[in-house]
Amino acid sequence: MTAWKIAVGLLFAFVSSAHAAPLQVMSWNVENLFDTADDADNPQDDTYLPLAVKQQRGQAHIDHCNELNPGGGFFRDQCLQLDWSDAVYQTKLTRIIDVLFSMGSLPDILVLPETENKQVVDDLVAKLPAGSFPTVVALDSSDEPISRGIDVAIISKLPLVGSPIAHKVNFAGDSDECGATRDIVEATFALPNGDPLTVLGVHLPSQGNPQECRIRVFQQLSDISAGKGPGALVLTAGDFNFDCTELTSALYDRLTQRGNWYLSPVITASCNAPGSSKFLDGLTSWNTWSYLDQILVSPGLSATQPSVMNWFADLGSFQTVVVHAQQIMVDKQDKGFVEPRRFDPKTGLGVTDHWPVLVRLLNRRGS
Numbered sequence: 206m207t208a209w210k211i212a213v214g215l216l217f218a219f220v221s222s223a224h225a226a227p228l229q230v231m232s233w234n235v236e237n238l239f240d241t242a243d244d245a246d247n248p249q250d251d252t253y254l255p256l257a258v259k260q261q262r263g264q265a266h267i268d269h270c271n272e273l274n275p276g277g278g279f280f281r282d283q284c285l286q287l288d289w290s291d292a293v294y295q296t297k298l299t300r301i302i303d304v305l306f307s308m309g310s311l312p313d314i315l316v317l318p319e320t321e322n323k324q325v326v327d328d329l330v331a332k333l334p335a336g337s338f339p340t341v342v343a344l345d346s347s348d349e350p351i352s353r354g355i356d357v358a359i360i361s362k363l364p365l366v367g368s369p370i371a372h373k374v375n376f377a378g379d380s381d382e383c384g385a386t387r388d389i390v391e392a393t394f395a396l397p398n399g400d401p402l403t404v405l406g407v408h409l410p411s412q413g414n415p416q417e418c419r420i421r422v423f424q425q426l427s428d429i430s431a432g433k434g435p436g437a438l439v440l441t442a443g444d445f446n447f448d449c450t451e452l453t454s455a456l457y458d459r460l461t462q463r464g465n466w467y468l469s470p471v472i473t474a475s476c477n478a479p480g481s482s483k484f485l486d487g488l489t490s491w492n493t494w495s496y497l498d499q500i501l502v503s504p505g506l507s508a509t510q511p512s513v514m515n516w517f518a519d520l521g522s523f524q525t526v527v528v529h530a531q532q533i534m535v536d537k538q539d540k541g542f543v544e545p546r547r548f549d550p551k552t553g554l555g556v557t558d559h560w561p562v563l564v565r566l567l568n569r570r571g572s
Contacts, residue, residue, distance in 0.1 A: 233561035247354030256288035427464030469523035
């Protein structure tokens with residue numbers, strides 16, 4: 206056999222193997238990943254400054270905190286007293302990296318809600334081995350004065366196709382009630398065989414906002430997906446902020462069906478564990494679990510729909526990613542009830558109040 210035939214054979218074997226290798230898509234709300242610099246275009250980042258800077262500003266900083274938090278309470282106190290020093294910031298980044306390393310292999314696509322700007326994403330990636338995530342999408346586009354100035358970033362091992370887009374959310378007649386929210390971030394990546402995969406990164410309005418606000422964003426998300434055409438490979442991931450009472454309702458079932466989305470049935474199963482986030486239901490005063498964080502796919506990625514494309518989402522692989530001790534804490538009474546451990550700037554312990562979620566993409570026709 207000639208040398209060129211051997212080379213071509215080896216190349217074909219490599220490409221075939223690459224095509225068949227599963228890909229991992231993960232979404233992780235990293236909870237208030239701010240840097241220590243004051244962004245003049247983001248008036249609500251002043252909570253995340255070193256205490257020395259706050260004290261140097263004196264009454265001006267106090268007045269600013271009072272203006273942002275007229276009701277006082279926890280968020281006003283945090284604005285005044287939190288010492289978001291460089292050491293604290295670096296520890297927060299390290300905690301996130303510890304979890305990623307503990308996975309064994311890094312995800313191929315990672316959606317990151319609650320990132321302040323591209324700098325924090327670059328700082329995060331810089332703590333990984335060089336070339337771990339060659340593609341960084343951080344558009345830093347949600348800096349309206351009434352927003353918290355946090356965005357959705359996407360990092361990936363895969364190359365981009367075209368330019369990313371930040372879709373402003375149109376609340377139409379509900380603008381007064383809903384205010385500002387995070388943009389829908391769209392990025393298209395080339396899968397190993399060249400198929401284009403469009404990822405829509407989201408962070409819907411929180412539970413402090415009317416349900417209609419989340420519905421509006423979800424409907425716009427569905428419209429963007431529909432605009433890609435029949436058979437397109439579209440995946441949306443992020444913090445959807447629908448709690449378990451909403452997820453188990455007929456409402457969410459209608460939203461996903463009308464939007465033509467496919468999802469793991471565990472997301473809408475119940476208010477019991479598992480879930481990506483835990484909260485106290487004030488109505489009944491019991492702890493509930495919700496998949497605030499989700500990964501949904503278009504018909505083109507469904508195993509139950511015909512497709513000429515070579516990839517599908519194994520929705521049975523959808524799961525939380527809990528791989529490091531710092532992700533876990535027990536209740537304050539130490540009864541053993543488990544929940545995600547949010548980062549504590551004073552002790553440096555914890556990571557974020559959300560657990561990551563992950564799904565695998567597989568080759569539809571094998572190798």
